[in-house]
Amino acid sequence: GESVGLHLPTLSVQEGDNSIINCAYSNSASDYFIWYKQESGKGPQFIIDIRSNMDKRQGQRVTVLLNKTVKHLSLQIAATQPGDSAVYFCAENRDSWGKLQFGAGTQVVVTP
Amino acid sequence: DTGVSQDPRHKITKRGQNVTFRCDPISEHNRLYWYRQTLGQGPEFLTYFQNEAQLEKSRLLSDRFSAERPKGSFSTLEIQRTEQGDSAMYLCASSPWNQRSNNEQFFGPGTRLTVL
Numbered sequence: 313g314e315s316v317g318l319h320l321p322t323l324s325v326q327e328g329d330n331s332i333i334n335c336a337y338s339n340s341a342s343d344y345f346i347w348y349k350q351e352s353g354k355g356p357q358f359i360i361d362i363r364s365n366m367d368k369r370q371g372q373r374v375t376v377l378l379n380k381t382v383k384h385l386s387l388q389i390a391a392t393q394p395g396d397s398a399v400y401f402c403a404e405n406r407d408s409w410g411k412l413q414f415g416a417g418t419q420v421v422v423t424p
Numbered sequence: 425d426t427g428v429s430q431d432p433r434h435k436i437t438k439r440g441q442n443v444t445f446r447c448d449p450i451s452e453h454n455r456l457y458w459y460r461q462t463l464g465q466g467p468e469f470l471t472y473f474q475n476e477a478q479l480e481k482s483r484l485l486s487d488r489f490s491a492e493r494p495k496g497s498f499s500t501l502e503i504q505r506t507e508q509g510d511s512a513m514y515l516c517a518s519s520p521w522n523q524r525s526n527n528e529q530f531f532g533p534g535t536r537l538t539v540l
Contacts, residue, residue, distance in 0.1 A: 346528060355515050355531035356467065357426070401466045410455060410519055410527045411480065414466030 322419045325396075331389040333418050335402035338383060344405035346412065347376060347387045351398045359387070359400075389420075397422045426450070428532035430516050436538045437506055444502045445535045449518030456499050457529060458491055459515040460484065467515050473499060474521065506539045513537075 325331045337345070343364040348356035360371045362378050362385075369376050375388040385402050399419050403412040427450040437443050449456045454475050459467035470489070471481045475496035485491075488506075493499040503510055513536050517529040 344527075348531075353533075355426070355428075355517075355533045358528050358530060361528055403466070410521055410529065411457070411469050411472060412459075412467075412529060414468070416464070417466055 321416070322421065324421045324423060325392045327392060327394060327422055327424050329392055331387075331392045331396065331420060333387045333389075333400050333402075333420065335385040335387075335415055336383060337385065337402075337404050339404065339406055340380070340383065342404045342406050345376070345378065345385050346403045346405070347374075347385075348401045348403060348414075349396075349398045350401065350417070356401060392420075392422050394422050394424070396420060426530040426532065428516060428518055428530050430514075430532040430535050432535055433533060434536045434538075436540065438540050439508060440505055442502065442504045443506060443537065444500055445514055445516075445537075447499045447501070447516030447518075447532060449497070449499070449516070450520075450530060451497070453518035453520050453530075454496070455519045455521040455527070455529075456493055457517040457519070458499070458501050459517065459531075461513040461515055461534070462511075470501075503537075506537075508539045511537055511539045 346361040347359040350356045362369045362376045373390045377386045399417040401417045403414045429448045431446045457472040458470040461467040473493040488504045491501045513534040515534045517531045519527045519529045521527045
């Protein structure tokens with residue numbers, strides 16, 4: 313069936329290294345994707361988004377890459393910091409109404 | 425702090441009781457969404473409003489659940505005759521929604537419901 317999912321449930325990264333979080337989606341009709349960060353006990357926090365007419369978008373220390381050919385989305389975090397430790401979700405917008413379909417999440421653990 | 429607030433932050437109730445949660449969105453946002461999140465999972469869509477109109481309800485939203493947004497500002501989510509399976513984090517999000525923007529959704533801190 314259609315789904316949004318993540319390849320790695322836990323990612324351990326050394327402080328200062330770059331992190332890459334991957335996400336696969338199966339609905340080629342999806343046209344909008346968002347990455348959220350969620351810290352323990354808090355709601356998801358918007359990080360960056362990308363539309364399907366783009367391949368790459370950069371923010372502050374973050375880059376989202378979209379490969380529509382293989383239906384793959386990734387989030388790159390440069391110079392990972394302890395404050396980046398959280399669960400990261402990709403979300404998919406499948407229609408014009410803004411309802412989001414979330415994947416299961418990847419736990420990022422930043423080690424000193 | 426995204427500007428979306430939810431109350432209460434935590435609720436513990438006994439099975440069979442009714443509970444009501446409140447969400448105050450960012451004031452200029454006309455869309456408001458409710459999601460439910462269980463441990464280790466991503467949020468699942470429940471329902472959403474554009475202004476005061478409820479436009480879609482998920483199949484997850486049983487007859488025991490009802491949501492309102494009477495004046496197009498704050499919203500309430502009520503669960504009647506709670507069951508242990510209702511234990512979850514209930515998240516509210518709002519977005520400005522217009523055809524020229526990406527309509528990113530901003531989430532509140534959530535209400536953690538525990539049904540004993």
